Amino acid sequence: MCGIVGYIGGQNCVPVLINGLESLEYRGYDSAGVAVISNGAIEIRKTKGKVENLRNLLLEQPVSGTVGIGHTRWATHGAPSDVNAHPHFSNDDKIAVVHNGIIENYQELKEKLQAKGYVFHSDTDTETVAHLIDDFYKQNNDLLEAVRLTLNVIEGSYALGVLCTDYPDQIIAARKESPLIVGIGEGSNFIASDIPAILNYTKNAYILGDKEFALIKADEIKLYDIDGNEIHRDVYTYNWDVEAAQKNGYDHFMLKEIYEQPKVVMDNLSRRFSADGKHVELDGIKLGRAELENINQIYIVACGTAYYAGLVGKYLLERMVRIPVNSEVASEFRYKDPLIDEHTLVIVVSQSGETADTLSALKLAKAKGSRVLGIVNAVGSSIAREADDVLYTLAGFEIAVASTKAFSAQVIAMYLLTLHIAQELGTLPEKDFLEIKEAMLRLPSQINDILTKAVPAIRSFVDKYISSKNVFYIGRGLDYVVSMEGSLKLKEIAYLHSEPYAAGELKHGPIALIESATLVVGVATQESLFDKTRSNMQEVKARGAKVLAIAMQGNRSIEEVADDVIYIPRTHWMLTSVLANIPQQLFAYYMALGLGEDIDKPRNLAKSVTVE
Ligand code: G6P
Numbered sequence: 001m002c003g004i005v006g007y008i009g010g011q012n013c014v015p016v017l018i019n020g021l022e023s024l025e026y027r028g029y030d031s032a033g034v035a036v037i038s039n040g041a042i043e044i045r046k047t048k049g050k051v052e053n054l055r056n057l058l059l060e061q062p063v064s065g066t067v068g069i070g071h072t073r074w075a076t077h078g079a080p081s082d083v084n085a086h087p088h089f090s091n092d093d094k095i096a097v098v099h100n101g102i103i104e105n106y107q108e109l110k111e112k113l114q115a116k117g118y119v120f121h122s123d124t125d126t127e128t129v130a131h132l133i134d135d136f137y138k139q140n141n142d143l144l145e146a147v148r149l150t151l152n153v154i155e156g157s158y159a160l161g162v163l164c165t166d167y168p169d170q171i172i173a174a175r176k177e178s179p180l181i182v183g184i185g186e187g188s189n190f191i192a193s194d195i196p197a198i199l200n201y202t203k204n205a206y207i208l209g210d211k212e213f214a215l216i217k218a219d220e221i222k223l224y225d226i227d228g229n230e231i232h233r234d235v236y237t238y239n240w241d242v243e244a245a246q247k248n249g250y251d252h253f254m255l256k257e258i259y260e261q262p263k264v265v266m267d268n269l270s271r272r273f274s275a276d277g278k279h280v281e282l283d284g285i286k287l288g289r290a291e292l293e294n295i296n297q298i299y300i301v302a303c304g305t306a307y308y309a310g311l312v313g314k315y316l317l318e319r320m321v322r323i324p325v326n327s328e329v330a331s332e333f334r335y336k337d338p339l340i341d342e343h344t345l346v347i348v349v350s351q352s353g354e355t356a357d358t359l360s361a362l363k364l365a366k367a368k369g370s371r372v373l374g375i376v377n378a379v380g381s382s383i384a385r386e387a388d389d390v391l392y393t394l395a396g397f398e399i400a401v402a403s404t405k406a407f408s409a410q411v412i413a414m415y416l417l418t419l420h421i422a423q424e425l426g427t428l429p430e431k432d433f434l435e436i437k438e439a440m441l442r443l444p445s446q447i448n449d450i451l452t453k454a455v456p457a458i459r460s461f462v463d464k465y466i467s468s469k470n471v472f473y474i475g476r477g478l479d480y481v482v483s484m485e486g487s488l489k490l491k492e493i494a495y496l497h498s499e500p501y502a503a504g505e506l507k508h509g510p511i512a513l514i515e516s517a518t519l520v521v522g523v524a525t526q527e528s529l530f531d532k533t534r535s536n537m538q539e540v541k542a543r544g545a546k547v548l549a550i551a552m553q554g555n556r557s558i559e560e561v562a563d564d565v566i567y568i569p570r571t572h573w574m575l576t577s578v579l580a581n582i583p584q585q586l587f588a589y590y591m592a593l594g595l596g597e598d599i600d601k602p603r604n605l606a607k608s609v610t611v612e
Contacts, residue, residue, distance in 0.1 A: 113131045125156075157176055172216070176210045282391055511540070515545075
């Protein structure tokens with residue numbers, strides 16, 4: 001969480017910083033601020049709320065300069081407020097700092113600094129860093145060394161941007177466990193939490209590693225390790241164009257990303273099959289028969305939407321490969337002393353590749369000798385770099401906080417991985433593989449079909465039930481997993497109380513909550529479970545619920561137990577999840593739209609959660 005951007009070059013940095021911060025708002029929007037070197041002093045403008053507020057503040061109190069850093073915050077230490085907004089100053093306004101992450105030992109450091117006479121103005125952990133750098137700088141008069149010494153003292157995670165009035169021609173940046181890249185321009189250079197912030201200016205960057213720091217001037221970049229040794233890094237070129245970070249005529253990034261799914265799924269399927277069409281080929285995965293035969297269990301670990309994509313994998317792998325698969329949310333897995341060893345394959349799933357809990361789970365798994373396979377969207381992210389094998393999900397930028405296209409790409413990755421493992425271990429006959437492959441290749445046009453046809457029905461359902469306060473999602477098997485993701489989406493963006501239940505479990509308690517006009521989304525796309533789920537829908541309908549069903553084309557008997565039905569095109573049983581989820585995304589989107597919520601930036605959430 002939190003977004004950082006910095007610019008040093010020949011032009012006024014303020015528009016660069018503001019535009020950059022706007023494209024980083026998916027990381028947090030509790031406050032925003034900039035620090036700019038102007039006529040030998042550092043000027044800070046910062047305010048509670050979104051970058052738009054900062055833009056307005058800068059109209060009232062303009063500032064300009066060619067060197068600056070900016071920050072958009074997701075609050076951890078200290079409430080969202082003007083005073084807790086970054087950047088933070090040292091006491092004599094000489095050093096300004098922006099920070100993403102958590103300084104875990106800040107309290108102890110703060111007390112030591114207070115004993116030395118430092119006065120704290122905010123409740124943040126970050127202010128400690130500004131004073132610490134200042135303290136070391138006063139001792140040795142060398143800013144770069146003062147930053148390095150500070151990095152040796154602080155514990156926790158950080159991406160940092162530092163300005164100092166004595167060095168008006170440089171920015172210092174550092175990172176540990178929070179993302180930071182150093183963008184390479186012509187006569188100008190940048191720092192950023194993520195490439196969209198600087199994509200208007202450059203596609204080339206150095207990706208800083210853990211405990212590395214950088215000295216950035218307009219025409220020079222030097223990288224160092226924590227011991228102060230200069231290091232060399234290859235330039236990474238991002239193959240994304242500026243349009244990817246724009247709405248392109250859509251009202252919201254979420255809607256744009258929903259409509260990108262046919263292409264995303266196609267991208268994830270093309271070049272994934274061998275030339276003879278008889279095998280899955282996954283670049284970056286070195287799990288052949290020998291390695292797989294050494295594995296006696298699989299853990300799939302992730303957070304949020306990625307966890308539900310992982311659950312799809314659990315259902316498929318257990319059924320098609322017959323290996324026990326545990327699926328755990330990363331924040332539980334990391335503290336439960338999991339029963340894993342060198343015979344365990346741990347699959348971590350993450351869009352951002354930076355989620356703190358998932359990254360810690362990965363490190364724990366490696367420490368216990370397990371092989372770790374990452375299913376990751378963000379190229380070069382921490383999880384991608386630390387995993388033994390990486391399957392990239394090729395979803396492109398996902399900017400809306402609520403994940404849509406990244407989920408679909410993760411589910412496709414699960415399909416491909418399941419087929420790969422099943423083929424290597426000989427549990428999938430070629431005839432079945434070919435049938436599934438053909439069905440997979442039809443998915444992009446089938447998603448397109450849903451996007452074209454389902455919207456009017458969903459909008460009319462939303463219009464009828466917009467005042468609902470509770471929404472239940474029910475399904476069985478893979479449909480239950482899809483229900484969980486649908487329910488999460490509705491909570492995230494429409495702020496409606498919503499719960500997913502295994503349809504068969506409803507009668508053991510939750511059915512007591514069903515009353516007249518309670519809304520129930522029933523997912524019944526698994527043909528082998530269709531009659532069972534249909535009966536459960538009948539049970540809620542008999543108690544007054546209004547039912548929106550999602551079913552496969554041809555299963556018309558669903559209409560007897562549902563008020564409205566969205567049909568998905570027919571497909572193989574293992575592939576229904578990606579299709580069944582599309583109407584749920586649209587339902588959550590149009591509910592949130594009808595309720596007037598801020599769809600792309602839902603309250604209290606952030607897209608990239610780099611704190612525990
Ligand atoms: C946050 C986001 C979710 C996301 C989860 C995991 O909670 O708001 O949309 O699913 O983090 O993120 P990851 O980047 O690891 O997939």
